[in-house]
Amino acid sequence: MTSPPVALMNTDVPGLDALLGGGITPDALVLVIGAPGAGKTVLSSQIIFAAVRQGLRALILTSYSEGNVKYLNHVRPFAFFDDAYVGDVITLLSMQSLLTGDSGDAADVLMRTIRAARAQIVLLDGFQGIAPALTDSHMVRTALAKLAVQTSFLQTRLLVTLAGNGRDSMFNPEVTTADLVLSLSYQLRERRHERSIEVVKQRGRAPLPGDHSYMIDTSGVRIFPRIEVYPKPNPPKVSLGRARFGLPGLDAMLGGGLNQGTTTILVGTPGAGKTTLGLHWALNEASPKAQTVFVSTGEFPDQLVRKADVFGLPLQQAIAADALRIISLSPVDLNPDMAMSQLLAAIDSATTRRLVIDDMSVLLRVLGTRAHSFLAALRALLYGWGVTALFLLEIAPFDGPVAVVANTPVDVLAENMVLVQQGDVSDKQRRTLAVLRMRFSDYDRTPRELLLKPTGIEVLRPE
Template structure:
């Protein structure tokens, strides 16, 4: 099947290579969801004087306003207007007659202009002016038949509420349906795209988030594990953390390609532990990427400096990539592409995500999305041979019970290390224990965990009364 590129970042991947050539596609969504932007972006990106795009506007929005707002995007080209991109206002035709009369006029203009791409915006206005669903179906069929004789791909843009279009005649006649969604969640609007139909072709299912900027629409495909598991050899190589005493508890270090969850009380040393794991690796030329949500790069650089690390020098050498993103209005699928870039930029063998709980806030639109996302993330690390460390905060500070929460995330990680505060006499000390290491033996001792700027983190003597463990799934 021949296809045409949409030139919308990542949309061709979702469509398995682009729009089927000479097809009829319905772009549906509520008002303000980005339908006109998407259609215009595809039209301007494909149109040339030899392969024209014909954009027919109706009574939903005046043609002059569409052109005015389209000029704000970088894909707009004034030189293409009336040379490669032809605009025509169908409003008077629609108002004077009915939907069938308007579509008959569309067929006439298509035969005259012979465009390679046709956009009708909004087709829903023509639909609403039709005398009956049966009459609309007959005329729409004639339009499809006329387009079939031409090398023309058609985009029908329409304002439809959720699932409204599924019962309309156009849904059965068009070759594909792309739905744009604009859903308010909390204080932000969450934009997503979903392919509902693509005749004769596979596509990546599910909702895919997107943003609209001056460059137009950028889509962030939903991050999932491959449908066929990637085959790899499970490594028995040990990756030392470089933290005195911890590698002994781990019987030599973490297994290469595994993911470790560091769970603990606020301020107990999770970030310090993860940072030492990463920077100790960089000191022996094992590149690493630090993905942070809470500590910005300046804070992390100062923390590292307190322990004798020079992050700026390690970054200049290309062995460390410190990547920070604010957790406010975080979209996890958009962020995933940035994680990949951060890892690939230094060819990281070690990765830290601090903390994994911030990803849950970015997935609150779907209760299952957080679990699926973290599972896919861990599997991707395995496939790449990356040894990862994730931090997570637990509650009940100073309590004797250790409650692991987070929708079963502790079961996804290969290794689990717990840190706690424990009051002993008049002092508050830190305790550490290795709860599990998948496929590997480990010490079951609970030890004191000492952190000082002079010596860094160190494992101390055995300590009692720190943990009474049970797990709670939510």
């Protein structure tokens, strides 16, 4: 006879439930370990308020160093906080007021408090701070172990914040006791603050492995799981269709258009027309039931609209009709995991058919040595969703495209490759376009002239 699945409580922390494979079990001891300023209290409080919104009663025991007033001042600015819960379904007490010199066994005192509050989820914030009320750190660990056993019996979730490094061997006794251990890292790297979270331990389920970026803003903590460990969707049925540019000359060169479900690199020198070609392809056949997502790292949406207007492309109308969505990413301090979180949230596997990313150079710079695995994971996800993708990549004038793409991380996306260049031909500035590679189709290798005019875009026949 099969046991029924354990009911999990959603944390409602963006990205955390995906990291944990669903949520937190009813009797879990959760350790949140991190350096000062890492966000331990914010993350734990966010989980507490999510729990009370789901109908649970909560108890928050504040640290010796902070106390109730400071705690409230600390969490009140966040969007998850609601004063109406405090004093009603959330009981707020100070550990310092409970654990006096004659209070007796710390675990017994805390358990009496938990029972009196009828708490179904408890936060012990800064649990190391009870050490002054005991004799040594061994007694702190003993108290934690007793609490874990008794709260588990009551089916009460227990969240405990500790200062330190979750991988430090000094926490081995606590980690052994815990059901779930979250380690928060907060450090300065190349003048930027970087935050990452790791599930060091989780009983009963397999979390997403490795460390993952997170940020703290007015909404609270937001976690961005690495795309490399995202569950891969089942591959779709193979489509023999084409994703056309809507430019007869170019579609003829491509044997009818790009193969649906493939990835294409559009390589070009500055000013050669990459973005304009990308917009034309993005808009062709776009509709609310066959949407395009356009990611721009260099231009704002209004700038793209103005550029499209110059060439008679109906970008504004497509946006208004929900046929095309623009994601604008700042190249300054770009976090690739955050960027992919925005992208994947915008992609609807049921309706999104095309993706354009302009320009890949920015993403490649911030990814560094991680680029190959990151791009391979992105390609696998897009293929599983049946999305055809066009990646724009800028090269320096006179660079050979093979030298730029071959044996580099971006080659994993180059199932098809198109080159557009601009230079002097017979004392005139001309743009030329060539198809360099198509993995699943025959194609015309003859370079052609590309015209960008207010009346539209045209690919001329070869002379």
